[in-house]
Amino acid sequence: MSSSKEQRFLKSAMDEYGAKTSTEQVVQWLAWRNREVVVRVSPTRLSQMKDWALEESSGRIRHSSGKFFSIDGIRVDTNWGTRPAWAQPIINQPEIGFLGCITHEFNGVLHFLIQAKVEPGNVNCVQLSPTLQATKSNYTRVHHGKSPKFLEWFTDRSRSRVLLDQLQSEQGARFLHKRNRNIIIEVDAEIPDDLDFVWLTLGQIKRLMTFDNAVNMDLRTVVSGIPFGQEGLGRNPASFAEAMHASATETQNHFLPIDDIISWFTDQKTKFDLQITPCDLWAIEDWELSDECLRHKGDQFFRVIWVDVEISNREVTFWQQPLVEPVREGIIAFVVKRIQGVPHFLVQAKLECGNFDILEFAPTVQCITGSYANSLKVLPYLEYVLTAQADQIRYDTRQSEEGGRFYHEQNRNLVIEADEDFPVACPENYQWMTLNQLLMFARFNNYLNIQARSLLSTLRFV
């Protein structure tokens, strides 16, 4: 039964096979949606924000309702990495939100109901996003607005079957302990057409991820955890897409059994401490809070800015909010190498201050918050990734972070296939895993970080 679910996902992942609408048409439709909407995001002052303010008693910037999110200060103490202690601002949004896709079978192939969604921080206006993207504030209607479209399909469980339902983490360097519920449901009923929505196969979603910034972070994370079963292609596949199929479905030929990976990760978690203490935003050394923004004095990492947002579509809406703006573009990359004939991913056990459980599995290289030009000689594998030959680069696009919180943040996403000489031996905080093993960990809470999931979501099969 569960293998048939996985086979249906695999079938849907086969590029345009059985697609209701051609990918060409979808690209045109997305361009049209982008022309239709006008998004004006302009800087404002903290003192000009109607509902947001610095709260003296708690030392944080929060909404007058106490809902949505707040910008907090934290002190971090850790024995991981080279920096034992620092303080920084962080987004605090302790609720678990919904990132949900409705699916339905057309032409015998599972299609995903995808929304063309506007977010203030998007570099373009509109990106492809899950059917439902709702914070708890949204779906409990703190904003007194309309209930999000299609919400009832997710809350009334008698109307659908669950295909996937996982708690997954958000960016640990930017969010404190934030998680979302990533859920895919299947609906038998016909859903009426809607101007803002389109039905896509998983293969089409993956194809659209080869474009810069077309598929938003939320959709990438929802589809990242989809398992593809155990009926593989066997060893020594020819093309990279076949090799990915093999890595996703292979259960025997791996570098380490999963219990040994758990043991390695237990050892890593035992070694490292992460202690978080709240502190007042204005008390963070190295950071400056002014009416214009909250910034690092050395212009590192990110700034928190206050903005007026005006979106004109069929109707006009206006609001204000803080947004996090990165100081520079980052890079995330997986190095993949065939071991025992099956592609393995070089996974890093990485500590980020907002992590729910000390460490998570991160890509081989993750360099989001700092300048990676300065890290070239220091950061393992960064130089290898940046100097990879063209014929080793299996994936290279720019992908956006979530536009509801981050302003014009995009990072370079790379998948590099390592040559035969690439050493299997690696530093103790790295480990080789098949895609099948990574997808096993994805089913349980807080193993794969959002950057690792973002890269995995882009992998295409034959």
Next chain:
Amino acid sequence: MSSSKEQRFLKSAMDEYGAKTSTEQVVQWLAWRNREVVVRVSPTRLSQMKDWALEESSGRIRHSSGKFFSIDGIRVDTNWGTRPAWAQPIINQPEIGFLGCITHEFNGVLHFLIQAKVEPGNVNCVQLSPTLQATKSNYTRVHHGKSPKFLEWFTDRSRSRVLLDQLQSEQGARFLHKRNRNIIIEVDAEIPDDLDFVWLTLGQIKRLMTFDNAVNMDLRTVVSGIPFGQEGLGRNPASFAEAMHASATETQNHFLPIDDIISWFTDQKTKFDLQITPCDLWAIEDWELSDECLRHKGDQFFRVIWVDVEISNREVTFWQQPLVEPVREGIIAFVVKRIQGVPHFLVQAKLECGNFDILEFAPTVQCITGSYANSLKVLPYLEYVLTAQADQIRYDTRQSEEGGRFYHEQNRNLVIEADEDFPVACPENYQWMTLNQLLMFARFNNYLNIQARSLLSTLRFV
């Protein structure tokens, strides 16, 4: 390879099969160890404690070194259960300790190196415990004492093979986010005999759990996560021990597939919030802090007492520490029912304030901190468990909590086999799972709580 490891565990679990020492001799040896030692635990005053004091600045009781543990105050806000907010004292010990067993093959059967360990809070003096039981303060030697015996076998990984290595949680109502590393290693080298240690098969450890308070909590949790593979006995086994074997190894016939259990648990975690805020110990309403103890004004839950400990064995040692003393005995019970011919456990998704991740899998009935006589009509399944017929009771003993933190705390441990009429339908925070599924979850972090693991550890096979 991994199935052979599991088969070896299964073989070792078969009662006295191949045992180096008879269980009878072990019981005598344990009685002798108990006679040999004199433990004096006497109440003292907080003001008489040399290294422990109430710290004004943090509002907690801590050791002058800042290590070991502290007694903190917390405020709890949650929408789970009937009580939306309260404050209470809690043990704060953020380090990950070692609970480790060394194993070695004798007569072709895996044996565990078990320690007869004295703890001040034990109702008897000596209980069977893992080879190594060490807090981070122990193994980094904050107490300036000797390094714990056999520690080096666990820290130098080249000397052993890892058979199991998991992070597992402690009591969520008593500890804030506490976890230990539960690890089993296999050593080929001969280990010299030691007066305080004995080699036991897993079957013997399980047999000794049919005695009251013979096997300590730490040993019960280490062996609770041991997987037994997938080569089962098939359906409709005759005896309960055979049925447990079937439930531990069955991978097809279950009430719900594991992904559906994950979805149910995701849904439960999404529904419930748990917010913990530190508060000063003296500011907890309903609790009274005096020089004698920290107690609930209505004499509910537990007291924190300050004690002088003197242990006379081959040498005399003396120290002082706080201990947590329960107000009354508790009860934990699993109801087991055959569904599709395979025994399933009725598991509760339970919130406890110190939980690392909101909810954990708990036994069908868990009533540790309150008076369960008063809960008879309120708490689901409690009345069923307490009125079970003799021929339904598969396990019924008193087992101790960890004597290093808890004073004379023992709880009644029950496993009840439900009759055919027992309804499969259950409240939405309960779910039926096979032992095989529970052991799958045990491999990942923070799914099974310590009470559930304690009960699972007692299950015996044929």
